[in-house]
Amino acid sequence: MIEFKRIFSNVFGGWFQLKRCFPKPLLTEIGDAIGAGEAKHIGEVRFAIESRLSFAEVLAGVNSRGRAEQIFAQQGVWDTEHNSGILFYLLLSEHRIEIVADRGVSRYVEQARWDAICQRMCSQFALGNWREGSLAGIAEAHEILGEYLSDPNVPNPNELPNKPIIL
Template identity: 50%
Template sequence: MRRLLQNAFEGWFQLPRRFPSAVLDEIAALVAAGERMHDGEVRVAIEARLNLSAVLSGMTATDRAHELFSHLRVWDTERNCGVLLYVLLAEHRIEIVADRGIARRVSDAEWESLCDRIREGFARGDWRSGLLRGVEQANALLSMHFPDDGSRRGHGELPDEPIIL
């Protein structure tokens, strides 16, 4: 019942206030800058709330992140190097889904540390800084585990701009 109420009444009005277009532009710029230093592809998705029928059918934030990973074709990169950072505002959830090429190199503990960093910013009400620091940490992890080998295509395979759902 709690999840149903959260998704019915939370999140939808918070998104533009917490992530105005200027912040979304900063996130896109940070994703692009990071992708010049590593061979990963970072995609950020921010969703206000889940559809109530999805909640009633048992969909979790983890399920939704995996669904978006597929729908946004984050899995469909040449080197299996896509990472999705998913934020579900209504439930205060952060999920990370990494493609198999990256999942073999970056541990769950490293991803959990990244989620913790984002949560810390969000808990302080600093949505901008929380998400920017998370993207920075994702870029750092990818630079360490998936460094640029000099054969980059010159442009990212996935859009740098966060998707708002």
């Protein structure tokens, strides 16, 4: 079944929000928060923002979770020594947030914990608190990763870029 609301929101919405919601200083702050948190554990965090899906993607049934998994693979978030990558994926046009965790993280952390972070971020974003929602979500993810992936005896190189991905 064709979802006209999804088509409408992706064709006409989202594209103009990106720079307003995520100006360059905030993107820099997000990258810095990712780097600072990663220094405390062997997890790797990526943060991707997409303004909207294409008309063809919506017609093909691509949803935010499927797109997040696609970006996870394309960006090589899975390609870390300890399989410890996670991806925050924001789809502005549909007001959706997904967190995809690699198998080295998923063995310790249930998806429900990531989904709870997404819900809190959505609540902040609905109030227009883009900075607060993003940074709080990243901080919470670092806390979780620190619970399970902190070992001072394991080398901790920065395996993935910290800079947010704009799609």
